[in-house]
Structures are given as C-alpha cells and as structure tokens.
Amino acid sequence: MIDAVGAWGRDERVGKIHESGSLVREGTWAAYSQHREMFQGHSSHGPAELQLFDPPSSFSHPHAWGMSIDLTKCIGCSACVIACQAENNIPIVGKDQVQRNREMHWIRIDRYFKGPAEQPEFVHMPMTCHHCETAPCEQVCPVAATVHDSEGLNTMVYNRCIGTRYCSNNCPAKVRHFNFFDYQATAPNEVRKPWLGIPDTQQNSEIDPLRRMQFNPEVTVRMRGVMEKCTFCTQRIQAAKISARVAHAQGRRDTPLVKDGEVIPACAAACPTQAILFGDLNDRNGRVASAHADPRAYQFLEELQLRPRTRYLAKLRNPVSGSPDHPPHGEER
Numbered sequence: 001m002i003d004a005v006g007a008w009g010r011d012e013r014v015g016k017i018h019e020s021g022s023l024v025r026e027g028t029w030a031a032y033s034q035h036r037e038m039f040q041g042h043s044s045h046g047p048a049e050l051q052l053f054d055p056p057s058s059f060s061h062p063h064a065w066g067m068s069i070d071l072t073k074c075i076g077c078s079a080c081v082i083a084c085q086a087e088n089n090i091p092i093v094g095k096d097q098v099q100r101n102r103e104m105h106w107i108r109i110d111r112y113f114k115g116p117a118e119q120p121e122f123v124h125m126p127m128t129c130h131h132c133e134t135a136p137c138e139q140v141c142p143v144a145a146t147v148h149d150s151e152g153l154n155t156m157v158y159n160r161c162i163g164t165r166y167c168s169n170n171c172p173a174k175v176r177h178f179n180f181f182d183y184q185a186t187a188p189n190e191v192r193k194p195w196l197g198i199p200d201t202q203q204n205s206e207i208d209p210l211r212r213m214q215f216n217p218e219v220t221v222r223m224r225g226v227m228e229k230c231t232f233c234t235q236r237i238q239a240a241k242i243s244a245r246v247a248h249a250q251g252r253r254d255t256p257l258v259k260d261g262e263v264i265p266a267c268a269a270a271c272p273t274q275a276i277l278f279g280d281l282n283d284r285n286g287r288v289a290s291a292h293a294d295p296r297a298y299q300f301l302e303e304l305q306l307r308p309r310t311r312y313l314a315k316l317r318n319p320v321s322g323s324p325d326h327p328p329h330g331e332e333r
Contacts, residue, residue, distance in 0.1 A: 014112045014123075024112050024123050025298055025314035026071070032316055036295045039314045059133055059152035062257055064281040064309075065232055066152070067268075068291035069126050071315035073275035076109050076124030083270030084128075087233060089219045091183030097192070104177050106230040107267055123315055126276065128267070129154060129175045129230035130300055130308030137167035137176065145227070152281075152309050153232055161226040168227060172301055176229045179222050182206070184215070199223045232278065233265035260286035281309070 013023040025039050032039075084090065084107050093104050107128040115121045131154040137146050138154070145160035146167055168176040181192040185206040195202050202223070203212060215221055218235040222228050240263045247253035260283050268276040279288035291297060296314040299306070 014114055022303075023301065024071075024125060025296075025312070026123060026317060027314065029316050029318045032296075039296055039298060055133065056148075057150055059148060059150065060282060061150050062282075063151045065131070065237065065263075066279065066281040066288050066292065066309040066311070067131075067232070067265075068277045068288050068297070068311050068313060070275045070277075070291070070313040071123060071125060072313065073273040074109075074124045074126060075273060075275075076111065077272065078109055079270040079272060080126060080267035080276060081105050081107050081109065083266040084230070087216060087219070087266035088231070089184070089215050089221050090228075092188045093181075093183050094188035097180070097183075102178075102180050104179070104183070104228075106175070106177070106228070108175075121317075125312070126267075127173055127175060128310070129232075130173060130306065130310040131230075131232065133307035133309070134305060136170040136172065136304075136306070140166040140170045142166070153234060153237075154229075155234070156226075156228060156231065158220060158222060158226050158228070163225040163227065165227065172304060172306070176227050179224050179226050179228060182224050184211070184221050194224055233263075233267075236265060237263050259283075260288075 012021060014021045027039065085092075085105060088106060090104050090106060093102055097103070107126055110125040110127050112123045112125065113120045131152060133148070133152065135146070135148065135154050138148060142164060143160045143162055145157050145162070147155055147157065149155050163178060165178050168174070168178060182195040182202065183192070185195060185202060186192060195206060197205060203221070216235075218239075237258075240258045244253060244258050244262070245256045248256035258280065260279050263278060265276075265278050268274075268278050277287050277291055279286045281289050281292065283289055291313060292311045294313055296316070297311040298314060299308055299311060
C-alpha cells in the first residue's frame with residue numbers, strides 16, 4: 001500500500017511518461033504549439049484572496065526583483081552551483097559532512113527521471129531560494145533574522161540568527177542550510193572543530209592569509225551556528241544601485257533606477273545556455289517580466305500560496321516522431 005501511495009505521489013508531482021506533473025511541467029513542442037494553455041490550471045487551488053495578515057508593503061518599491069528559470073534550456077551542467085559558491089564564500093564542507101546531509105550549496109540541481117531504464121526521460125531543475133512574498137521561513141523565525149525588504153528580497157540578518165533551524169523546517173524547497181562548523185577556517189580534509197573565541201577575531205587567529213585572499217570581500221564570511229541561503233547576489237544589486245545613483249547625480253544617466261540587464265547574479269552570469277534570467281519585474285519590457293508572462297511560466301508548489309519571485313518555464317521536448325518510446329504527437333518542428 002505504501003509503494004502504491006508513493007508511486008501515486010511521484011506521478012502527481014513529476015508526471016507519468018509523456019505527461020506533465022505539478023512540480024515538473026513539460027510537453028512536446030507540437031502539443032504546446034496547438035494548445036498554449038496546456039501548462040496552466042494544474043493546481044486545484046486558486047489564488048488565495050483572504051490572507052492571514054496584510055503584507056507591510058507591496059515589496060516592489062522602487063524595484064521588484066525576480067528570476068526565471070527555463071527548464072528547456074537547462075542542461076544540468078552545475079555551472080551555476082560553482083559560480084554561486086565562488087561568489088558568496090560558500091564553504092567546501094567535505095565528503096564526511098555531505099554524507100551527513102550538511103551540504104552548503106545555495107543552489108542545487110534536482111534531477112527527475114521517468115520512463116524505461118533503457119531510455120529514460122529526465123529533467124534538470126535548478127532549485128534555490130524563491131524569495132516568496134508569503135515566505136514560511138519568515139513566519140517562524142523567533143528573532144526576525146530572515147525578513148522581507150521593500151524590493152521583494154528574502155534577506156538574512158546573520159547577526160540576529162541564533163540557529164534554531166525553524167526556517168529550514170518550514171521551507172518547502174529545503175534551500176536553507178545550517179552552518180555546523182567553521183568550515184572556512186579548516187581545510188575540507190581536516191577534522192572539523194568549532195571556534196570558541198570572538199567571531200570577529202577568527203580571521204586573524206585561525207585563517208591563513210592565502211585562504212583569506214580567496215574570499216569575496218563583498219560577501220560576509222559566515223560563522224558556525226547561523227542559517228544561510230541564496231540572496232539573489234544582493235551585493236551585486238547594491239553595487240548596481242549605487243552606480244546608477246552616482247551616474248544620475250553626475251548627469252550621466254536619466255534615471256537613478258537600475259535598468260534591465262545591469263544586475264546579473266553569479267548563477268545567471270555562468271549559465272552557458274542563459275536558462276537563468278534575473279531582473280526587475282517593474283520593468284514590463286524587461287526579460288524577466290516577459291518570461292513571467294510567458295504561457296509556460298508556473299510557480300513552484302503553487303498550491304501552497306507562497307507567491308515566489310522565481311518562475312519556472314515548462315520544459316518543451318521535440319522527440320523523433322514515430323519512435324518506439326515517443327509516439328507521434330503531430331507534425332514536429
């Protein structure tokens with residue numbers, strides 16, 4: 001009975017062979033070209049009109065940062081994972097800690113397989129913090145260490161975090177990670193140990209100069225006992241905002257606001273297929289706003305009413321018509 005229930009849940013989320021699921025949506029180009037609405041209406045839950053509490057703002061002033069991830073373009077190369085690690089001082093925790101489910105990557109590549117083992121269909125799905133407007137993590141933090149800013153970013157205040165891990169338990173995407181040790185002060189092949197001194201003095205006392213030089217000086221090096229996650233590369237956002245304001249004050253720019261394409265997070269910059277786009281949703285002509293308006297766009301676990309700022313674009317396949325594993329779907333492009 002358990003296996004039957006598990007198979008039903010898997011088929012519901014991922015979809016059966018040649019079918020689209022609620023979590024991973026896909027279809028053929030021929031079917032999509034004839035029925036653009038095929039990716040809509042997968043959830044039986046409509047948008048919630050009545051909320052438990054009113055948001056403090058619209059989270060869109062002066063910018064409304066958002067991201068889109070095209071599953072058709074993603075090839076699962078993990079370039080975004082490595083770029084994020086280098087940009088945000090994410091530690092290499094080592095094999096022993098990974099085996100204990102203590103990996104620290106802020107973005108991971110989920111892989112879903114279905115169909116026969118000889119010729120399976122698979123989907124690569126980058127999974128990172130979706131910066132939900134009704135974020136479950138924010139509602140359970142006892143010290144307000146994770147809060148929303150006016151531009152829609154789900155921010156982390158490391159100095160407030162006391163490591164309860166309530167936010168990780170409440171996150172449906174499981175994209176928050178707890179810093180168990182001072183990974184940055186110890187090589188991955190050495191025995192882990194906590195730092196018992198004052199955190200601000202660890203850099204000079206424990207970390208050698210060569211190791212310090214590999215850190216990005218614009219990103220805080222986190223200590224043990226705090227939660228961390230994707231920030232949409234907030235340091236790059238702030239740098240672009242400062243440059244725009246300075247240029248506007250000097251008369252070299254017509255607006256102090258950041259324009260489309262001026263902020264490119266590390267994951268998007270490293271993506272070889274440009275599957276990841278980032279930008280301001282207030283710019284209706286921008287690439288991200290256009291991607292969110294695409295018929296293929298859908299939310300992650302939309303039945304939870306998270307209102308995420310990240311949208312996925314459903315995967316389109318173009319199989320060989322008439323093959324044993326891919327029955328005809330009409331004329332192929």
